[in-house]
Amino acid sequence: MGSFNWRKEFSIGVDEMDKQHMELVRIINDIHQAINEGRGKERLGGMLDRLLKYTDYHFAAEEKLMKKHRYPPYEEHKGKHAAMRKKVLSLIRESSGGREAMIYSVLDFLQGWLTKHIMETDRKYANYLNDN
């Protein structure tokens, strides 16, 4: 299975947040690697826990930044974070059942979500911050 790597287009021009997004990409890519080593199933739960902890840290940092700069769609953005957190929690619950096929749909979801969130939702607040 392929890997998920940082791409130039992911950069939103806010250094600290770019760094944190890089870490999220790394965590997702570690799941790829575990699968390639044949250890996906055994390690998925632990990796999703790690992802949850880091997203909590990252979302809080982003929300603090948006709030500080009075970003108008703050609540909407915060709502997207809350929905994602809920989804990761439900993935953690489901993954303890441990179907192999599930790992692929988890990866697919995480990559799709992160790519879209960074390139659309996060870019909007970054543009706002950089313009104000």
Ligand SMILES: [Fe+2]
């Ligand atoms: Fe965000």
